[in-house]
Amino acid sequence: MTATAPSESWPQRPLPAAMIDALKTRFGERCSTARAVREQHGRDESPFDVPPPDAVLFAESAEEVAEAVALAAAHAVPVIPYGAGSSLEGHLLAVSGGLSIDVSRMNRVLRIEPDDLTVTVQPGVTRHQLNQELRHLGLFFPIDPGADASIGGMCATRASGTNAVRYGTMRENVLALQVVTAEGTRLRTGSRARKSSAGYDLTRLFVGSEGTLGVITEVTLKLYPLPESVSAAVCSFPSIDAAVRTTIAIIQLGVPIARCELLDPNAVRAVNRHDKLALPEQPMLLMEFHGSEAGVREQAEAVQLVAQEHGGADFAWAVTPEERTRLWTARHRAYFAGLAQRPGCRAVTTDCCVPISRLAECIGRAVADVEADGLPYFMVGHVGDGNFHIAYLVDPEQPAERERAEALNERLVRHAITLDGTCTGEHGIGLHKQGFLLEEAGADGVALMRRIKAALDPRQIMNPGKIFRA
Known part of the structure; x- marks a missing residue:
C-alpha cells in the first residue's frame, strides 16, 4: 500500500486545438489558456506538484457547464470541477491535463x-x-x-x-x-x-x-x-490523553455539545503567535454550546465537572459574540498558523476518524510515533466525533522528510483501520489515500466503485485519477 501520489505516470489527454477554439468562440475571455490562470487552478493545499490544466472555463450557469462537459465528452478530454481551491488531497489537480471548470461565479x-x-x-x-x-x-x-x-x-x-x-x-x-x-x-x-x-x-x-x-x-x-444562546469555553489539560478522555466522557454522557475541538501545544503556540493570543501552551479543548440559556448553562456546568475530573484547568468562557469569533477565527487559522512556524514548508495532513471509545488510543500512538521521529508537526482535531488531523511539516527541498511523513501517516492509518476507523473522516481520498481506500474498503468494494464510475463515466473524463486510478 502506498499513500504517495503518482505524477509523471498519468496518461496525458490535453485539449485539442479544435476544442480550445470551440470554447473560446462560445465563451470568449471566460475561457483562458493564460499560464497564470492555469497555474492558479492547478494547485490546492495538498503537497503535490502536478502540471496545470490546459484551459480554465469560468462558468456562470448550469447550462454553460453542460455545454462545456458535452464538448469535453466529444473530445474525450478530462474535466476537473473547481470551487474555492481549498482541497487538501489533490482533488483539483489536472493529473491528465484537460479543462478546469471554475464555478465560483455561480454564487447565487x-x-x-x-x-x-x-x-x-x-x-x-x-x-x-x-x-x-x-x-x-x-x-x-x-x-x-x-x-x-x-x-x-x-x-x-x-x-x-x-x-x-x-x-x-x-x-x-x-x-x-x-x-x-x-x-x-x-x-x-x-x-x-x-x-x-x-x-x-x-x-x-x-x-x-x-x-x-x-x-x-x-x-x-x-x-x-439560530440557537437562542451560544457560549464557548477553553480548557487546558496536563496531557493530550487527559483532553481526549474528557471528550470521550462528554460524548458518552450524552451532553449535546455543538463543538469540541482539540489543539495540541504546537497548535496553541502557533495560533498564539499568529493571532496574538495568550492561551496556555498546553493541550486544549475549545468547546461551544448551543440551546436555551438554561440548557447552555447546564451543558457547560456538566462539561466543566468532567474536565476537572481529568485535570482540566484555566476554564475560561467566551460569552460575547466578539470573544467567540476571536477564538474560532484563531482555530480556523490554525492550519496556516502552523505552516508559518516553518516558513516555506508544505504539510502532509492526516484525516483519520475512529470510534470515540478508541480515540485516546489512536491519538496516543500517533503522537508517540511522530515525537520519536522528530519531524515538526502540529495537531488539531474535531475530537467530538473521533476525527483528528496531524500536519507533518516537511521541507519540499528534502524528499527524505516527505518520505518520513508518509511513513508516519501510513502507520497511523493502518492503526486507525484496525480500530474499525477510516483513513479519511472529511477530506476525501483524492490522490493521496488511494492505497488506503483499497485496504479499508477491500478489493471487492473498490471494484464495485470502479463499476459505478465506468457506468456513469464510460469515457473516464470526470476528474480522472481521483479516488482510484482510471
Missing part, C-alpha cells in the same frame, strides 16, 4: 424556504456567504470545515468540520442536487422532502464522489434555527 442563493428550513444555492456559494444571507431570518447552515469552502466542493468531498458532532456532515444535510453528468446532461436528484424511499439514493451517491461522477451545479440544503 436561489431560494430560501424558511418555513421548511431549506435553501437552494448554486455551487460557488461559500458557507460564509450563505450564513450572511440567512442571518436576518434567524437561520444558519452549520457545516463548518474551517476554510471558507464552496458549497459544491463541500458536497463533493462530503465535508464536515467543527459542528459535525451535533449537526452531522454534508451527507446528512444535503437534500437534493442538480448535477451535470459525464454526457453533458442535467440530472436532478432528491427533493426538498426530508425523507424518501424512491429508488436508489442518487443524492448520496454524488455527495462524496469528489467530482468523479459529475459536476454539481445546484444544491438544496437543510437549515437550522
